[in-house]
Amino acid sequence: MAAAAPYVAPHQRDIRLDLFRGLALWFIFVDHVPENIVSWLTVRNYGFSDATEIFVYISGYTAVIAYSRMLARDGWPRTASRIYRRVWQLYVAHILLFVAFIAQIAWVSIARDTPALIEEMELLGLGQNPYQAILEAALLKFRPVNLDVLPLYIVLLAAFPFVLPAVVRWPLAVIGVSVALYAATCHYNWNLDAYPEGKVWYFNPMAWQVVFHAGAAAVVLGPRLAWLDRWRWPLAILAVLYLLFSALIALSWQYNSLSRLIPDWISRQIYPIDKTNIDILRFVHFLAIAWLVRLAVPADAAFLKWRVFEPVRRCGEHSLQVFCLGTFLALTAQVVVANYENSIVSQVVVSIVGIAIMCVIAYCAAWFSGPPARKAAA
Amino acid sequence: MKKHVLMAMGLAALAVWSGNAFAQSRDCRASRELLDLGNPLEIARTAVADEHELRIVAMGSSSTQGYGTTNPQFAYPAQLKMKLEAAMPGVAIHVFNKGIGGQDAEEMTARMRADVKPERAQLVVWQVGTNSAIRRTPTDQFANRLRAGIDIGKSLGANFVLMNLQYVPAVVALPDEEEYARVMAEVAKEKGAGLFRRFEIMRAWYNDGMPYAQFVTSDGLHLNDFGQKCIGKLLSQAIIDTIVPKKLTGTPKTSR
Numbered sequence: 001m002a003a004a005a006p007y008v009a010p011h012q013r014d015i016r017l018d019l020f021r022g023l024a025l026w027f028i029f030v031d032h033v034p035e036n037i038v039s040w041l042t043v044r045n046y047g048f049s050d051a052t053e054i055f056v057y058i059s060g061y062t063a064v065i066a067y068s069r070m071l072a073r074d075g076w077p078r079t080a081s082r083i084y085r086r087v088w089q090l091y092v093a094h095i096l097l098f099v100a101f102i103a104q105i106a107w108v109s110i111a112r113d114t115p116a117l118i119e120e121m122e123l124l125g126l127g128q129n130p131y132q133a134i135l136e137a138a139l140l141k142f143r144p145v146n147l148d149v150l151p152l153y154i155v156l157l158a159a160f161p162f163v164l165p166a167v168v169r170w171p172l173a174v175i176g177v178s179v180a181l182y183a184a185t186c187h188y189n190w191n192l193d194a195y196p197e198g199k200v201w202y203f204n205p206m207a208w209q210v211v212f213h214a215g216a217a218a219v220v221l222g223p224r225l226a227w228l229d230r231w232r233w234p235l236a237i238l239a240v241l242y243l244l245f246s247a248l249i250a251l252s253w254q255y256n257s258l259s260r261l262i263p264d265w266i267s268r269q270i271y272p273i274d275k276t277n278i279d280i281l282r283f284v285h286f287l288a289i290a291w292l293v294r295l296a297v298p299a300d301a302a303f304l305k306w307r308v309f310e311p312v313r314r315c316g317e318h319s320l321q322v323f324c325l326g327t328f329l330a331l332t333a334q335v336v337v338a339n340y341e342n343s344i345v346s347q348v349v350v351s352i353v354g355i356a357i358m359c360v361i362a363y364c365a366a367w368f369s370g371p372p373a374r375k376a377a378a
Numbered sequence: 379m380k381k382h383v384l385m386a387m388g389l390a391a392l393a394v395w396s397g398n399a400f401a402q403s404r405d406c407r408a409s410r411e412l413l414d415l416g417n418p419l420e421i422a423r424t425a426v427a428d429e430h431e432l433r434i435v436a437m438g439s440s441s442t443q444g445y446g447t448t449n450p451q452f453a454y455p456a457q458l459k460m461k462l463e464a465a466m467p468g469v470a471i472h473v474f475n476k477g478i479g480g481q482d483a484e485e486m487t488a489r490m491r492a493d494v495k496p497e498r499a500q501l502v503v504w505q506v507g508t509n510s511a512i513r514r515t516p517t518d519q520f521a522n523r524l525r526a527g528i529d530i531g532k533s534l535g536a537n538f539v540l541m542n543l544q545y546v547p548a549v550v551a552l553p554d555e556e557e558y559a560r561v562m563a564e565v566a567k568e569k570g571a572g573l574f575r576r577f578e579i580m581r582a583w584y585n586d587g588m589p590y591a592q593f594v595t596s597d598g599l600h601l602n603d604f605g606q607k608c609i610g611k612l613l614s615q616a617i618i619d620t621i622v623p624k625k626l627t628g629t630p631k632t633s634r
Contacts, residue, residue, distance in 0.1 A: 034448075034603070044596075045591075048596075050596075144449070145448050145449055146448070189480075196450070198443060198477075198478065198479075199443075250596075252590070253547075253589060253590040253591040253594065253596070253598075254589045254590075254591050255589060256584060256587060256588075256589055256590075259547070259589075259590060262547075264550075264551045264552075264553070265551075267547055267548070267550070267551030267598075268551040268552065270598070271547050271548030271551060271597070271598040271599060272548045272597040272598050272599035272600075273596065273597045273598055274597055275595075275596065275597055279597075
């Protein structure tokens, strides 16, 4: 099972990753605006998994690409240091986002003279015990509203220096351990504590690591995945059937006439479809999508380089900045829609403006950091 | 060519959405009969009238804790506090949230004394039934746990409002969820407790054409922001209608 030599990522950039990660960032932004009509264009309404799985999987994938070469060239201590520098950047970004988020709420409610907004949005605990809330925020335990994804990423990347040397040699063993941890977490209901008391991590890192490590192992297994191609069509058919089933269930949440068609014995098997511990139905749904994308979109597909896709690729290349901005803008959009005008037009406008701002920032970041091809992904 | 594809996708989505929007009702509402708690809640009423104070313990599982909301303030206990304060100016309202996700009637009965006594509650809202139904606790055993829990709370000087199961895909799929709702109604009557008919209220939403996505999170079990806020609003209205003399209530505000 062990590979002869540790895996080293090739030099050319897989632009599928940029494209799909950029798309996931757009989806996350659009889905974070409540009742947004534009979210009908995202994956969420058509199946069990959503953009979070895409983002976490690609993060694991790119982590191996970014650091495996460094591991081979510079050794473990230097690579680990670089990974922790990245963890630090993520942490700083998260704390900055936290402050900006709260400042935005405070500013809106003061400027618009709507203390009800603070009350409604009250970042529970912050009002009652601000000192402790700030401490808990620094410890990543206090994460109001939509600030859950970066802490997950931080924890996963902090463990990555120990995963990396293993995954480049024994990817299957890493998958085995990862799935075992996932299964044990679901079975024993493990989670990390959060704040206020009694809360747990909304994205349980011990469960969601399975998505991240599946992405990491998939890079190393890359050539060997061709082994699965002997069942390419049966697998594709299974994947399509599963996606259709999943779409039927997801659409039944929107249409009562559909939900009446679902027999009770099926519902009894599938519900609840847990997000905190990434229910197996969600994970399989994501894998089915990933399999079909692998078949339909080869890394050298010509359309990936089309100019229309350049904005979304740029967003994917600068995912940290764009993610933080998107989370911040989703709150702005929510405030605009809720307090000024709530209509289809306003939802479409704030979605388009938000995505445009994310693109502008992505282009600025690209310009700032020189030619994009040289920039390491992570 | 790709622009056409995108446009077609957009139009299709819009068509899907608008068809959907017309077919459904998006209001938070419940009929008068469904909001009748069936009990005068004398202790709570006296506390409001004489002491200008109402101390409420919200006992329950994940619905009480607020799992599924984007903000704990949207969970029904926090909403209850806000709405009661607005409806009864001058009355000090305290709501103590004792929700622990995943617990069933047995586990909550076991902590009833410890959670109610120190708060000196005049009213206990007990959200219960869903986890017992999911775990298939025999209904007679479930009923006995309820009786025991209510007896403990009553001995500490509190009125009770039982909140029954939520009407969501994971619960509707159970073979006998209505049996648990029926048992709760029976026990409430027998023990002189109020009953907040969450199951029937939410079923009426669904039957009126409100889609699950409007009030349930994607896990098919927990209430989302809308569901929690609406249940909080309706529960507040039911309690206000019961304990506040009619001439003071006026028309209940239905904003937000």
